[in-house]
Amino acid sequence: MPTLYHAPISRSSVIVTLIDELGADDIEIKEVTIPRQDGSGGTDPRNPHPEGKVPLLVDGSDTIRERGAIMLYLTDRYPEARMGPLNGEPGxxxxxxxxxxxxxxxxxxxxxxxxxxxxxxxxxxxxxxxxxxxxxxxxxxxxxxxxxxxxxxxxxxxxxxxxxxxxxxxxxxxxxxxxxxxxxxxxxxxxxxxxxxxxxx
Incomplete structure (x- = not known):
């Protein structure tokens, strides 16, 4: 089961939205804390991101970070949602x-x-x-x-x-x-x- 590490109201929120658009109900979303600009929050030991940031997607032995990379990975993994052209397709x-x-x-x-x-x-x-x-x-x-x-x-x-x-x-x-x-x-x-x-x- 793929797992997304997510902090509410952060850069990872866009990946949560993408998961919704994909209808990818098999992805587990684990909420973690991150350091915030206002000084709140903090690094979460449950978060496997090497810099303590979000988003991070773990899918078996694959670990994907950076939003663009995660989006490409997910739209290829769930092609039926048509949220991005596949390799070889126009666009x-x-x-x-x-x-x-x-x-x-x-x-x-x-x-x-x-x-x-x-x-x-x-x-x-x-x-x-x-x-x-x-x-x-x-x-x-x-x-x-x-x-x-x-x-x-x-x-x-x-x-x-x-x-x-x-x-x-x-x-x-x-x-x-x-x-x-x-x-x-x-x-x-x-x-x-x-x-x-x-x-x-």
């Missing part, structure tokens, strides 16, 4: 590109933008916030989702920061509509309710 290249773009570009750029940190070496390597926004707008100005007409795990991952921090979302209708569509998924509401209940327990 596979775009799907991989968006998952890795999020991990390698979007999240670092968003954090640097939020922290108001800038340096030419960073911009040259990672891109800047406006370039990242332009890439999203270019894609979403002529289609509802990153891969075309159908919602995928790439949308779930890449829309996440704008749902968490709506002030980051620029006044661009194509992006605002995309984030609204992604945020309106019932799975997102169910994860929020689950996390809120767990935090209040």
């Amino acid at each position: 596979r290249g775009a799907y991989l590109s968006w998952l890795f773009y999020y991990q390698g570009v979007m999240e670092p750029v968003i954090i640097l933008h939020w922290a108001q940190l800038s340096h030419p070496a960073v911009t040259a390597s990672l891109r800047d916030f406006q370039t990242m926004i332009a890439r999203l707008e270019e894609t979403l100005s002529h289609q509802p989702y990153l891969l075309g007409q159908e919602y995928s795990a790439a949308d779930l991952l890449c829309s996440g920061p704008f749902l968490w921090f709506p002030d980051l979302l620029p006044q661009i209708p194509a992006l605002q509509d995309w984030v609204a569509r992604c945020g309106a998924r019932p799975s997102v509401a169910r994860t929020a309710a689950r996390d809120s209940a767990a935090k209040g327990a």
Whole structure:
């Protein structure tokens, strides 16, 4: 049985939402604590992540960390849910590109933008916030989702920061509509309710 190590209201929440979208009822979700930015929480000895972080997926002898990698692993493992193109299918290249773009570009750029940190070496390597926004707008100005007409795990991952921090979302209708569509998924509401209940327990 696969096991996801998850801390409520954290980066691993998106994986809980994906599990819901996949209908992957065989995945066990184990809640653990993590150190929080406000100083609360702490490293949990029950969490096998080498850095004490989440998410971490354990499936038999396989251990997968980093959200993009976990999403790719799960959408391949549960292909009937059609949350990501399989190897050899149309759109596979775009799907991989968006998952890795999020991990390698979007999240670092968003954090640097939020922290108001800038340096030419960073911009040259990672891109800047406006370039990242332009890439999203270019894609979403002529289609509802990153891969075309159908919602995928790439949308779930890449829309996440704008749902968490709506002030980051620029006044661009194509992006605002995309984030609204992604945020309106019932799975997102169910994860929020689950996390809120767990935090209040």
